[in-house]
Amino acid sequence: MRILLVEDEPKLARLLRTGLERADLEVDLATDGAQALERASTASYDCLVLDLNLPVLDGYAVSAALRQQRVHTPLIMLTARDAVEDRVRGLESGADDYLVKPVDLDELVARVRAQIRRAGRYTERNERDQRDVVDREGLLFDPVERTLEVDGRRVELSRTEFALLRYLVEREGRVCGRAELLAAIWGRGPDASASILEVYVGYLRTKLAAIGEPLSITTVRGLGYLAERRR
Template sequence: MKILIVEDEPKAAAYLKRGLEESGFVIDCADNGEDGSHLAQTGSYDLIILDVMLPIRDGWSVLTELRRGGMTTPVLFLTARDAVHDRVKGLELGADDYLVKPFAFSELLARVRTLLRRGPARQATVLAVADLEIDLLRHRATRAGVVLELTPKEFLLLAFLMRRAGDALSRTLIAEQVWDINFESDSNVLDVHLRRLRSKVDDPFEKKLIHTLRGVGYVLEERP
């Protein structure tokens, strides 16, 4: 699942990004309100974590614009402003939750997962293809009831393949979506991760689900 963090303090943004990525989320960041608003309206996010005091435009105006435009993506305000009237204002403007700094990351993660469960349904949180299943919120993957021990990057790669099950996915697209990089043809990063993922998802089982499309890329699908 994909989260946008709008936070102007570099250390705080890096801390949030690292922690949420390690928890299995794909993260984009913006360090001012103008860029945050643009990303929120042009990207596809499951949740937005929004600071209040931001350069160029504050979080209040960003949220107001998003809600007036009809956006229903859950928004979690994360701010040092802890006065009751600030929290009330945030909720009245359309925020789904309000967490005051400093905070424990475990609490932030719990609130993120709660918002994703109860928020407007945009995407399923449990994906299944044949006997392969992943729970995006619990960061858990199983095949035929057997828990798969995946690294965070392997989990993200598998989640992307399963979201697009049946689609022919180019190496460039996978690299951009999972690694957030421009793919270089001489890079073997993708091949190495696919090999490792297949060793866990496919090798122990008779039916293979991840297939190579020569000259194109990869596809995850159940075949006869």
């Protein structure tokens, strides 16, 4: 398994690289955001481990640019910033996971392997039976491009937005509890919190409004969220 490690601090880069290589992972190193973007855009990697504070381009910019280029390689963001808004910004820029420094090497290796396993299952499932667009009564979901289209109006969704919206639409008319949604979309990871869920519901409402609000996501106080088709 081939990893791209992006870290500009030499001592930490050596430490992280050694830990990953001891876990039998092949590691390439980039030391600034522009170099990382070029390598990740042109070479095949199983996972990207990306520092946030980088020369030339920061981690947010690198992550967002890769996703715009349809590079869906699993991406773990590393940063000393631990505020919820920083985690949300990192995830929304396209990161699949977010680790706060100082990083435990065993946890980093475990997170890398988990992201690679998850991506493998996703790719295998797509190749087997999800290559076609899913039509749910006029709502067209493309699981490969991660888009939603309604009456010719199309909106792109992040990996998390797509998973959350798909889950809600498949249970249209039923209240989905917060704990249920967190477990289904985020699992038991550190980013599974009610505040993160609320933020992503807000993102979805904005994107649905941009294509004519084909359905609503209503907050049911004390319970969770309800997706309903607009009549």
